[in-house]
Amino acid sequence: MTDAPGIAFQILQSVFVVFAAPLLLGWANQCRAWLQNRSAPSILLPYYTLAKLFHKDAVIASNASPLFRITPYVLFGCMWLAAGIVPVLATDLPFAPAADIIALVGVFALARVFSALAAMDIGTSFGGLGARREMLIGFLAEPAMLMILFTAAFISGSTQLNTIVETLARREFAIYPSLAFAAVAFLMVLLAENARIPIDNPTTHLELTMVHEAMILEYSARHLALIEWAVAIKLFAYTTIGIALFVPWGIAAAGDWGALPLAFAALAAKLALAGAGLAFLETLLAKLRLFLAPEFLSTAFLLGVLGMLTHFLMQG
Amino acid sequence: MQAVSSPLSGSLIVAAAWVAIAALSLAPSGNAFFARKFAFPLGTLAGLALTAFGLQAIWLAPEQMTLPLGLPDLPFHLRLDPLAGYFLMLLGAVSAGVSIYAAGYFRDETAGRLALIALEYHLFLASMALVILADDAYLFMVAWETMALSSYFLVTTDHKLPAIRSAGFLYLLIAHLGAIAILLCFGVMSGGRGDYTFDALRAAELQPRWATAAFLLAFFGFGAKAGMIPLHAWLPEAHPAAPSPVSALMSGIMLKTAIYGMIRVIYDLIGNVRWEWGMVVLAIGAGTTLFGVLYALMQHDLKRLLAYHSVENIGIILLGFGMSMVFVGFGHPAAGALGLIAALYHTLNHAVFKALLFLGAGSILHATGLRNLNSMGGLIHKMPQTAFYFLVGALAISALPPLNGFVSEWLTFQTALQAPILKNGVVRSLLPLFAATLALAGALTAMCFVKVYGIAFLGRPRAAPTQVQTAQEIHDAGLMERFGMAWLAAGCFVLGLFPTSFLLMLNRVSVSLTRQGLPEAALESNWLWLVPIEPARASYSPIVFLIVIVCVTLLTFILVHRYYHGRVRFSEPWGCGYSEQTARTQDTADAFGQPIRHIFGPLYLMQRHMPAADDAAPRFSLKIHDRHWYWLYLPIARLTEYVSSKIALLQQGKISIYLLYSFLTLIALLIFVR
Numbered sequence: 001m002t003d004a005p006g007i008a009f010q011i012l013q014s015v016f017v018v019f020a021a022p023l024l025l026g027w028a029n030q031c032r033a034w035l036q037n038r039s040a041p042s043i044l045l046p047y048y049t050l051a052k053l054f055h056k057d058a059v060i061a062s063n064a065s066p067l068f069r070i071t072p073y074v075l076f077g078c079m080w081l082a083a084g085i086v087p088v089l090a091t092d093l094p095f096a097p098a099a100d101i102i103a104l105v106g107v108f109a110l111a112r113v114f115s116a117l118a119a120m121d122i123g124t125s126f127g128g129l130g131a132r133r134e135m136l137i138g139f140l141a142e143p144a145m146l147m148i149l150f151t152a153a154f155i156s157g158s159t160q161l162n163t164i165v166e167t168l169a170r171r172e173f174a175i176y177p178s179l180a181f182a183a184v185a186f187l188m189v190l191l192a193e194n195a196r197i198p199i200d201n202p203t204t205h206l207e208l209t210m211v212h213e214a215m216i217l218e219y220s221a222r223h224l225a226l227i228e229w230a231v232a233i234k235l236f237a238y239t240t241i242g243i244a245l246f247v248p249w250g251i252a253a254a255g256d257w258g259a260l261p262l263a264f265a266a267l268a269a270k271l272a273l274a275g276a277g278l279a280f281l282e283t284l285l286a287k288l289r290l291f292l293a294p295e296f297l298s299t300a301f302l303l304g305v306l307g308m309l310t311h312f313l314m315q316g
Numbered sequence: 317m318q319a320v321s322s323p324l325s326g327s328l329i330v331a332a333a334w335v336a337i338a339a340l341s342l343a344p345s346g347n348a349f350f351a352r353k354f355a356f357p358l359g360t361l362a363g364l365a366l367t368a369f370g371l372q373a374i375w376l377a378p379e380q381m382t383l384p385l386g387l388p389d390l391p392f393h394l395r396l397d398p399l400a401g402y403f404l405m406l407l408g409a410v411s412a413g414v415s416i417y418a419a420g421y422f423r424d425e426t427a428g429r430l431a432l433i434a435l436e437y438h439l440f441l442a443s444m445a446l447v448i449l450a451d452d453a454y455l456f457m458v459a460w461e462t463m464a465l466s467s468y469f470l471v472t473t474d475h476k477l478p479a480i481r482s483a484g485f486l487y488l489l490i491a492h493l494g495a496i497a498i499l500l501c502f503g504v505m506s507g508g509r510g511d512y513t514f515d516a517l518r519a520a521e522l523q524p525r526w527a528t529a530a531f532l533l534a535f536f537g538f539g540a541k542a543g544m545i546p547l548h549a550w551l552p553e554a555h556p557a558a559p560s561p562v563s564a565l566m567s568g569i570m571l572k573t574a575i576y577g578m579i580r581v582i583y584d585l586i587g588n589v590r591w592e593w594g595m596v597v598l599a600i601g602a603g604t605t606l607f608g609v610l611y612a613l614m615q616h617d618l619k620r621l622l623a624y625h626s627v628e629n630i631g632i633i634l635l636g637f638g639m640s641m642v643f644v645g646f647g648h649p650a651a652g653a654l655g656l657i658a659a660l661y662h663t664l665n666h667a668v669f670k671a672l673l674f675l676g677a678g679s680i681l682h683a684t685g686l687r688n689l690n691s692m693g694g695l696i697h698k699m700p701q702t703a704f705y706f707l708v709g710a711l712a713i714s715a716l717p718p719l720n721g722f723v724s725e726w727l728t729f730q731t732a733l734q735a736p737i738l739k740n741g742v743v744r745s746l747l748p749l750f751a752a753t754l755a756l757a758g759a760l761t762a763m764c765f766v767k768v769y770g771i772a773f774l775g776r777p778r779a780a781p782t783q784v785q786t787a788q789e790i791h792d793a794g795l796m797e798r799f800g801m802a803w804l805a806a807g808c809f810v811l812g813l814f815p816t817s818f819l820l821m822l823n824r825v826s827v828s829l830t831r832q833g834l835p836e837a838a839l840e841s842n843w844l845w846l847v848p849i850e851p852a853r854a855s856y857s858p859i860v861f862l863i864v865i866v867c868v869t870l871l872t873f874i875l876v877h878r879y880y881h882g883r884v885r886f887s888e889p890w891g892c893g894y895s896e897q898t899a900r901t902q903d904t905a906d907a908f909g910q911p912i913r914h915i916f917g918p919l920y921l922m923q924r925h926m927p928a929a930d931d932a933a934p935r936f937s938l939k940i941h942d943r944h945w946y947w948l949y950l951p952i953a954r955l956t957e958y959v960s961s962k963i964a965l966l967q968q969g970k971i972s973i974y975l976l977y978s979f980l981t982l983i984a985l986l987i988f989v990r
Contacts, residue, residue, distance in 0.1 A: 054880045061889040063776060065696045067707075070869075077869035084864065097845065098860040099717070102729050106717040113716060113762050120770030120903065122889045123693065128770070128903025135766050136911045139759035146729075146755040150748050153733055159854040218889060222876055294915050305749065312736075312745050 005257070006094045013090065017083035021236035022046035022229065024275050031279035046232060053225035061122045061218055071118035072219065072226035078111040079233040087165050088240045089263045090252040100159040101149040104241075105142060108193070111230070112138050119215035130214025133290060137199060137211065140297035141192045144185060147304030151182045152245050154311050161244060169248035177314065181307030183246045188300035190242060194235045196278065198288045199296065202231075209287060239274045243267070323373040324381055324396040327404055327449060330366040334359060334442035341434035348427040351434035356419035359438055363415055366408030366445065373401030374821050378828070380451060386458070393513050395451035398828040399584070402660065402821065403448045403576045409807065410568045410667045411441055417675050417800025418561040420793070421682065433473060433559070440466040440565065447573050453502040453512035460498065460577075464491040464541075467570060470562040471554045483553035490540050490550040497537030498577070504530040505585060517585045527586055531593050534581040535600075541574035542630045544604045546944050552611075555623035556687065560678025563619060567626045568671035572663050575633055579656075582641070583829050591645025591743065594638045598746075601634030602753045609760040610919060613767070613912045614940045616689045616905035618677045621768065622670065625713065628757060629666040633659050635750055636728045642747070643731075646738055649832035654848055655731040656830070657822040662724035664818070665811055669712040669721060672804035676706035679793035679801070680772065689905035691779035692772040699792040703773045705801040710769050712808040714762035718858035718865075720811035723846070725758055726856060730848045760912075767908040776899040813858045815846045906938055921946065 026043040033040035042048070060069065084095050085104055099107065116131035153159045155176060156167035192199040195212035204210055216227050244251075250266025252259035288296060337358050341351040373379070378397035385392050396404075418437070422430055443466060446459035468491070472484035504526055505517045522530060540547040555563045582589065608628025615621035640655025677687075679702045686692055696703040712719040732751035738744040771778075793801065811818065820839065827833040837850035846856045891897045913920060921941040927934030966977070 054876070057881075057883045057885055059885045059887055062886045063694070063697070063889070065774065067696065067774070073869045073873050074865075076872050077865045080868045080872075081861070081865050095860070095864070097851065097855045098857040098864070100854050100856060102726055103717050103722075103856050103861070106715070106722055106726075109714075109759070109762060110711075110716045113711070113714060113766055116766045117770055117774060120766070121774040123775030123899065123902045124889050124891075124897060125901040125903070128775070128908070131766060131770060132903060132908050132911060135763035139756065139763050142759040143752045143755040147748070147752055150733065150751070154736060154748075157736075158852055159730070159733060160852065163852050222880055226872065226876070291911075291914060301752075305752070308748055309745055312741065 006092070009090050010084065010093045010095050013088055013093065014080065014084045017086075017088055017236060017240075018080060018229075018233060021083075021232040022050065024236050024239065024271055025232045027272065028275040028278045028282075031276045032282055035279055035283040046228075050225045050229055053220075053228070054222050056221035058221040058223055060220075060223075063122065064218075065121050067114075068118050068121040068218075069223070071114045072223040072230070074114045075111050075230040076226045076233075078107050078114075079230040079237065082107050082237045083233055085161065086237055086240050087162055087244055087248075087251060089260065089267060090256070091162050091165050091169075092253050093162070096162045097160065101153065101161050101164075102146070102159055104161065105145055105149070108234070109138065109142065111234075115215055115227075119218075122218045124218065126214045126217050130211055130217075133211040134215055136290075137192050137293055137297070140294055141189050141300070144297055144301035144304050145189050145193070147301060147308060148182045148186050148189065148245075151178050151304065151307040151311055154308065155179070161241070165244045165248045165251060168245070169251055176311070178307040178311035179246060181303045181310060183242075185300040185303035185307065186242055186245065188296060188303075190238045191281070192293070192297055192300075194231070194238055197282045198285045199293050201287050204287075209290070211290075239271060240267075243270050243274070322379060323369040323376065323401065324379045324394060324449070326369040327366060327373075327396060327445060328381075328383075328394070330362045330369065330408070331442045331445040331449070333362045334438040334445070337362070338435045338438035338442070341431050341438070346427075348431040348434075351431045352423065352427075355434040355438065356415045356422070359441065360412045360415040360419070363408045363412035363441075367405050367412065368408075370401045370403070370405030370408055371821075373404065374398045374824055376401075386454065390454055392455045393451035393515075394449045394455075395514065396449060398825040399576070399580065400448045402664075402825050403572065404445065406572060406664050406667050407441070407444055407448065407569055410671050410804070411565065413800045413803040413807070414561050414564045414568070414671055414675065415800075416803065417564075417678075417797050420796025420800070421559070421561055421678060423794075423796075429473070433470070436466045436469045437562070437565075440470060440570075444569060444573055448576060451514045453506070453514070453517070456577075457495070457499060457502075460495060463570065463573065464488070464495065467558075467562070467566055471558045471566075473559055473562070474557070480557040483550075483557040487550040487554040490547055494537045494540030494547070494574075497533045497540070499537075501530050501533035501537055501581065504533060505581075514585060518587070522586065524590075527588065528590070528593070530586050531582060531590075532596075534578060534586070535593075535597065538574040538578040538581070539600070542571050542578070542634075543627050544600055544630055544634060545607050545627070546948050548604070548608075548627045549942065549944060549949060551627055552615075552620050552623040552942075555626070555674075556617055556619040560619070560674055560681060563622075564671040564674035564678070567623065567674060568667040571626060571630060572667055575630070575637075575659075575663050579637070579660075579829070583656075589641045589644045591642045591740075594641030594643075594645055595743070595746075597634050597638030597641055598750050599638075601631045601638050602750050603631070604628070604634060605631030605753055605757045607631075609757045609764065610912065610916055611940070611942065613760065613764045613909045614920065617687050618680065618689055618768065618772065619674070619687055621689075621764070622673055622677060625673075625761065625764070626666075626670060628761065629662070629670065629713075632725065632728065632754060632757065633662050633666070635659075635754055636662060636724070636731060639728070639731045639747060639750070642738075642743060643734065644830065646740065646743075648734070648737055649830060650835055651731065651734040651737060653823070653826040653830060653832050653834055654727065654734070656826050657819065657834070657848075658724055658727035658731050660822050660825060661727060661811075661815075661818060662721075665712070665720040665724050665808075668804050668807040668811060669709045669719075672705060672709040672801060672808065673713065675797070675801050675804065676702055676709060679797055682797075683790045683793070686779065689768065689771045693775045693778040693899060693902065694773070695790070696773040698790040701798055702793045702801065705798075705805045706773065707769060708805040708808050710765040712812070714765050715758040716762070717856075718812050718862045720808050723812055723815045723856075723858070725754060727848060728754060730854055733854075734849075763912075767905060771903065771905050771908065775902050778899050778902065778904070813862060815856075815858065816844070819846065819848070919943075 026046045030040040085099050119127040119131040152164050156164040200211040252263035341355045373396045381394045383392040443459045443462035450456035468488050474480050543551040612621050612624035636659030640652045644652035712721045715721040715725045732747045735744045735747040823833040923939040925937040
């Protein structure tokens with residue numbers, strides 16, 4: 001749908017995702033504080049942090065290359081692009097056909113490669129360490145992610161996220177056992193890809209365990225703000241991919257203004273649940289040793305494969 | 317003879333021009349004047365002309381020609397069809413970039429060496445063109461052997477070093493094993509009729525048994541040249557040994573002539589593809605892919621690492637090709653066409669980005685004298701342009717959108733996702749798993765190139781100044797070299813951003829080969845959207861993708877700088893509370909691969925020396941060996957030596973014994989041949 005309302009929906013969604021993403025992070029942090037019996041910070045804390053960081057002077061290592069300085073913008077751009085592809089509020093967005101789920105995985109991979117390269121740019125020991133670990137988690141998570149997406153693609157006969165959501169959201173209610181496997185696997189991949197417990201801990205700076213934080217140690221001020229923001233958008237995008245694949249009901253079609261309030265309400269409710277669930281999981285679980293990450297993620301991969309085989313068995 | 321303007325005669329003229337350049341390079345003149353000034357630029361022009369002829373031939377009907385050369389009654393048959401046209405275009409376009417680079421790269425060679433290099437180099441190019449144009453087994457084998465020999469001499473350019481001589485020997489050995497298999501394959505296909513033109517081989521109806529034998533011979537014969545496991549052993553030895561432009565040619569183009577031969581023989585000459593063959597190709601392809609990338613991650617010699625990645629990419633091509641055979645074998649030619657297109661697309665993509673990466677490695681070698689990643693670092697500051705081109709190549713090989721590697725892997729995934737149309741339940745569930753192998757390999761490649769780029773170009777220089785060439789300051793690549801790299805980097809962008817035009821081209825190749833192309837819906841889509849089957853199933857638009865990502869990134873940049881400020885302070889990197897942060901605290905290439913060694917440990921044969929706690933001079937060393945050597949190559953070598961030592965008993969060195977042999981042979985002949 002490339003007419004005016006379609007484009008309006010596209011812009012609305014992209015802007016909405018970018019500005020709403022830190023809210024999800026703030027909400028998850030708030031829930032976690034409650035669960036851990038701490039007094040919770042404001043839900044708007046991520047915004048305050050971003051504003052604070054933007055106003056600071058950037059400090060850059062004297063031997064930084066241009067790659068180091070453009071990476072935050074590239075990361076932010078990649079995540080913004082992802083936010084434009086995923087059907088968050090509406091299906092049939094004009095920009096959606098530009099990339100399917102495989103290309104979406106490609107966008108996340110592009111962002112990962114750039115952040116790993118930037119981490120190695122200064123030549124500190126932590127940067128290389130973080131980059132190495134990040135790529136390790138990446139290559140374990142990517143095949144698992146593709147298996148999950150393939151299961152959904154086989155059900156709907158398409159790799160367009162748009163078509164998948166329309167097939168799944170507008171059908172008679174039916175239970176797909178294959179999707180149940182895929183959902184568990186997806187949750188595991190989501191935790192790993194977004195540097196959450198049990199794979200990584202976003203609140204730690206302990207050198208033995210940190211992954212993502214080790215990569216961005218050299219960043220400050222606006223660069224750091226963009227990276228933090230991109231991380232928030234990534235979490236948001238992953239959560240909405242999960243919603244699109246497994247609980248897509250309530251989504252509007254592009255150009256359908258009447259359905260928009262319902263779509264907003266449904267999305268807000270689902271995200272609130274997802275954020276609370278994330279906080280719950282992070283309270284419940286402990287961080288795994290780095291070399292248990294392969295086991296964690298190969299479990300996710302096997303669940304994805306099982307989901308796919310289940311689909312073939314049920315069909316065949 | 318047809319009109320001079322036809323693509324076939326044009327391609328022949330290009331091949332002849334390359335031969336002429338080769339001959340002229342030998343002309344005795346002071347300081348190899350011709351070879352130094354004109355050989356490589358002229359070779360570049362010939363390559364560009366060949367690209368045009370190849371492109372033209374894709375859209376024309378097949379064209380044949382007979383040349384009265386060769387043995388009496390065995391003239392050379394030539395044929396140019398869309399498949400050959402596609403590979404000629406690959407040869408022309410990639411060799412153009414490599415040749416212009418070589419014009420700069422070889423400028424400091426001594427006269428004698430330069431003349432020889434120019435001779436072998438252009439003969440190599442001409443023989444590859446003839447391999448693609450050949451239309452009978454005789455010319456094919458002649459060209460194939462010329463290609464093997466000329467590249468052997470190029471590999472052993474530095475023949476004074478024993479390691480390079482043995483690398484060359486290994487290459488020659490495996491090349492000939494492959495050649496024997498190919499020769500036998502042609503023999504099987506001709507079925508004793510003695511007519512070796514491809515027309516006759518195409519017309520021959522083979523029994524299924526013999527067809528399978530011919531398939532296996534062709535697959536392993538060409539596979540030896542392509543570098544698939546277990547016949548890959550020559551590749552990581554020969555590529556680092558050769559000068560960098562030669563490595564680029566070998567990895568970028570020569571391996572692809574093997575893919576060409578495979579497709580030509582299996583799809584065109586044998587025909588009637590069976591799905592079981594496809595499964596064999598898939599199994600070997602998946603093994604090759606994983607093996608290649610896992611061993612690449614262990615390397616710290618840049619060129620050896622790139623060679624292992626060639627092994628991996630051949631595996632990816634085989635995955636697409638195998639899927640195509642499975643679909644065709646089960647009677648789904650449209651899906652088969654998509655697989656073939658994916659394989660052919662990756663063939664071209666790999667040629668472009670791998671040549672680019674080898675050229676980048678050559679520039680590093682020229683500038684620093686280093687091939688060992690563990691001594692590099694911070695080259696982006698000294699060689700910014702090379703760093704940019706290398707980054708393009710690294711992103712392309714890592715299959716990241718919107719560059720070219722992603723497109724062909726995406727097409728391979730789309731082929732695998734057609735699996736539900738298959739009736740056979742086992743094959744249907746196996747295809748997505750092969751796709752998962754591809755996904756794993758893609759992500760591992762990304763890791764490997766983060767390692768290469770991060771360690772060579774980023775960070776701080778690791779080597780002590782004495783280790784690096786101090787005579788001249790490290791400099792960026794010269795003008796010609798940058799030209800060659802820019803041409804190939806532009807290729808990465810064009811192939812990545814305009815996939816639809818190449819899809820139409822490949823569709824034409826597929827139609828001419830299997831009489832089946834993509835569905836109508838796929839071909840009706842416009843140039844902006846890549847649609848392999850129909851728009852609702854899958855689509856991808858790299859242009860929109862790139863435009864959006866660039867606009868969004870720029871918008872962010874402008875907004876941040878407009879509404880906040882662009883103030884920057886420079887300072888030392890944060891030392892994490894430690895006062896000593898030297899270049900030696902950075903990651904090394906070996907350290908970067910450590911998690912992989914940990915996870916995939918059983919796959920490697922490791923020799924590790926760990927420092928003890930009380931070592932006076934602590935030292936860590938690690939050697940990774942290829943297991944194939946121990947279970948395959950060395951046993952065969954020992955067996956060969958044993959058998960030949962027994963046969964050597966015949967050789968007594970006394971004339972009377974030899975006369976006795978002749979006498980016995982005569983008696984035997986008289987008895988058996990009456």
